Amino acid sequence: QKEVEQNSGPLSVPEGAIASLNCTYSDRGSQSFFWYRQYSGKSPELIMFIYSNGDKEDGRFTAQLNKASQYVSLLIRDSQPSDSATYLCAVNGANDYKLSFGAGTTVTVRA
Amino acid sequence: DADVTQTPRNRITKTGKRIMLECSQTKGHDRMYWYRQDPGLGLRLIYYSFDVKDINKGEISDGYSVSRQAQAKFSLSLESAIPNQTALYFCATSPIPGQGRPDTQYFGPGTRLTVL
Numbered sequence: 001q002k003e004v005e006q007n008s009g010p011l012s013v014p015e016g017a018i019a020s021l022n023c024t025y026s027d028r029g030s031q032s033f034f035w036y037r038q039y040s041g042k043s044p045e046l047i048m049f050i051y052s053n054g055d056k057e058d059g060r061f062t063a064q065l066n067k068a069s070q071y072v073s074l075l076i077r078d079s080q081p082s083d084s085a086t087y088l089c090a091v092n093g094a095n096d097y098k099l100s101f102g103a104g105t106t107v108t109v110r111a
Numbered sequence: 112d113a114d115v116t117q118t119p120r121n122r123i124t125k126t127g128k129r130i131m132l133e134c135s136q137t138k139g140h141d142r143m144y145w146y147r148q149d150p151g152l153g154l155r156l157i158y159y160s161f162d163v164k165d166i167n168k169g170e171i172s173d174g175y176s177v178s179r180q181a182q183a184k185f186s187l188s189l190e191s192a193i194p195n196q197t198a199l200y201f202c203a204t205s206p207i208p209g210q211g212r213p214d215t216q217y218f219g220p221g222t223r224l225t226v227l
Contacts, residue, residue: 004153032214034214034215041221042220043219043220044154044201046215046216049212088153088154090216092214097161097205097213097214098144098159099154099216101153101154101155102153103151103153104153
């Protein structure tokens with residue numbers, strides 16, 4: 001059973017600030033890590049994936065992975081009101097294409 | 112545009128009724144999934160299917176059944192709905208190795224189900 005824990009929210013940040021989201025997972029065999037964004041009442045949308053230790057940047061988003069610590073994070077730089085959403089961390093294993101999701105962290109960006 | 116669609120989008124029903132939620136996709140993916148989402152609990156896997164002849168239970172399959180009618184269609188049934196099945200239901204798809212990243216899932220718009 002893969003368990004995925006996310007830091008409890010809600011997280012409120014001012015516009016232009018950095019939002020930092022954290023996720024830990026229990027299965028050391030996990031190989032792939034994903035961040036989904038979900039607006040209220042909408043479906044999850046994939047925004048980042050990371051497979052290797054280190055940082056991966058895509059626009060204003062940076063995913064960070066540390067497999068030794070079983071930790072993955074998402075940084076949102078220059079936060080905008082449109083970033084206000086729930087962010088879901090998802091993890092799967094080496095030969096198991098099922099995803100385990102965290103409960104999500106809700107981010108509110110204050111204008 | 113390749114997509115994942117779900118019908119109905121909203122449904123209100125009564126305890127004991129049989130309900131079917133349908134999912135169709137034009138992505139050409141072989142793998143399909145059904146999740147439910149409850150506030151504070153994230154997404155939980157109900158059933159998944161890696162091809163038409165392969166159907167597997169997820170972590171919360173009790174009270175649900177599925178049918179994979181074709182590569183593009185995967186239906187979820189609640190044989191006798193109960194109030195604690197009130198939730199947001201999502202269908203998702205993923206490619207097989209060679210089609211793309213098999214661990215990357217794409218979600219439909221969801222069905223909001225209320226059981227009274």
